[in-house]
Amino acid sequence: MTTDLSTETSPTRFDTKIAVLLRDDLAPWQRLNVTAFLVSGVGTELPEVVGEPYEDADGTPYLPMFRQPVLVFEASGETLTAAHGRALTRALPRAVFTSDLFATGHDRDNRAAVRAVPGAALDLVGLAVYGPRNAVDKVLKGARMHP
Known part of the structure; x- marks a missing residue:
């Protein structure tokens, strides 16, 4: 038996977050x-978190997005x-953003800035994580x- 999600009224509870x-x-x-x-790191490294592409009523295609909410x-x-x-x-699975990245201008310099600092000394300003709730x-x- 298949379920038509467009008519489903109960909220979806994901096993992951x-x-x-x-x-x-x-x-x-x-x-x-x-x-x-x-x-962006979560979506590119973990394809299972990305849903199907979108399309409007006119048939205009849009990029797929996460299949579940992102909690901040x-x-x-x-x-x-x-x-x-x-x-x-x-x-x-995790992604980090350090304060040093505010002073860089592209991916190569971003990666070099993180690589230059031992993990315990990273000046973290952000962390993304994915896994079981x-x-x-x-x-x-x-x-x-986040407010």
């Missing part, structure tokens, strides 16, 4: 920029660093939903 954790002292433009960069959180730098450590311990919730301990 895509979450972005931002340092709470970022300017609004930085929050948006960091979030966009971080989720904020926390202090200390909480962000702790979350990074927990994501590593749990071996969850419970594991992601444990990584985000101490964070709050």
Whole structure:
């Protein structure tokens, strides 16, 4: 038996979670920029999180997007660093954005800036993580939903 999702009325509960954790002292433009960069890593490395392409009633095609919500959180730098450590311990897929990346202009320099610093010394301003809901919730301990 197949289910027509367009007529489904109950909310979908996913077994997995895509979450972005931002340092709470970022300017609004930085929050948006960091979030966009971080989720691009999740979507390109984990194709299972991307849905089907979109199309409007006129037949105009649009790019596919994530098949599930992206939850955005904020926390202090200390909480962000702790979350990074927990994501590593749990071996969850993750993307990082460091303060150094605000001064770079393209991907090559971004990667070089991260590569130049040991993991424990990264000045993290953002972290994206994907995995089972419970594991992601444990990584985000101490964070709050972004207002």
